[in-house]
Amino acid sequence: MSDVEHMVRIPIDERALKELESLLTSADVFTTTFQHLGPAIFLAETYIWESLNHGTKCVFMVDRNLFTRLLSLGRGERATHAHQVAAAVLAFAQTTESLIEPNMALYELAATADTRTARMELVEFRRLDNSHPQLFADVAVGRRDSIDLIYLSGYPVAEAPDIDFTKPLRRWRANYTAALKIATLELSPVPAERKMAEFISWMQNEFLFIGPAVCLANRYLAPNGPKKRLFKSLRSTNRDRALKGIRNAAWDMAFVSEWSYKIGTQCESDKLWILASLDRGLHEVARAFVLPAGSVKSVDASIRDEFVTLWGAYKGDCLVNLYQECLRNRESGASPMQSVTSEKARETIRNLEAQVLDGKQIEGQA
Secondary structure, X not given: OXXXXXXXXXXXXXXXXXXXXXXXXXXXXXXXXXXXXXXXXXXXXXXXXXHHHHOOEEEEEEXXXXXXXXXXXXXXXXXXXXXXXXXXXXXXXXXXXXXXXXXXHHHHHHOXXXXXXXXXXXXXXXXXXXXXXXXXXXXXXXXOOXXXXXXXXXXXXOOOOOOOXXXXXXXXXXXXXXXXXXXXXXXXXXXXXXXXXXXXXXXXXXOOOOHHHHHHHXXXXXXXXXXXXXXXXXXXXXXXXXXXXXXXXXXXHHHHHHHHHHHOOHHHHOEEEEEEOOOHHHHHHHHHHOOOOOOOOOHHHHHHHHHHHHHOXXXXXXXXXXXXXXXXXXXXXXXXXXXXXXXXXXXXXXXXXXXXXXXXXXOOOO
């Protein structure tokens, strides 16, 4: 074991820790700004060393799909493989004395439930987070197929926090608008390249540039893009299901946007923010959007590579040139961003939702 492991007490047995690290590595469940470290991002000593030598606290930002599996384990549900990975994330965070941040998962819940339900889920989670890490480590590595709830009964129940999880999130509304626009373009009969060009022009002339939305549109609108599960049920005869799928995609983009914002605060806050999810598509968008520390590529080069990979050399170059020209126009003031009132934003959402609910092919401009 390394020098770091001799300096601290590891609260779970060594075999379980190695198996946890192996499970997390194979699941590839973390996206970080230090992705260039490769398998080391799944080793406990990486996080312990960071804390001991730099006083840095690591924070795992978990999404809804991972969070709900942790809660279901705490309610006695038997573990599937996805539950085991979720349990591994919690046990790993507890073992390395890292934090878990579930707020975006709770805001997503409150959008369709209420703030009281979200608060109670946070209380449930804090109880799990305060438990002994060996409980969840044993489930993660297959020694148990569920949490014995008797072991949780000794941990105190915290009071529900005074947080309004129904408070509108600016990132959510912006990403939802962009997701609706992508969906209406996908439903239109125009060629794929024109759909992407229209989305870029729409962001410049009528909306704002949102990095995760560009990544998502690139992947979804490109003919050979990895679009599976990005917009669930978009062409369903049940148009409410289509709208629900768009909301899910918007929450994914809002999650990546919030993670990106947190990354920007790392130096001042002495916190390292790690995105934790079971969703492969979400990781792909996050990794395309945020360059790892020490990357030899420039942001412009990375964006160009993304377009060319998804669209081919000729179309990719044309689209990325349009995108970068629109950015330059916005930054130079040649195409200033128009102020968007709350009412105008709501009207835009209503119009786009109506087009999605109609379900008919849409002619070009929305």
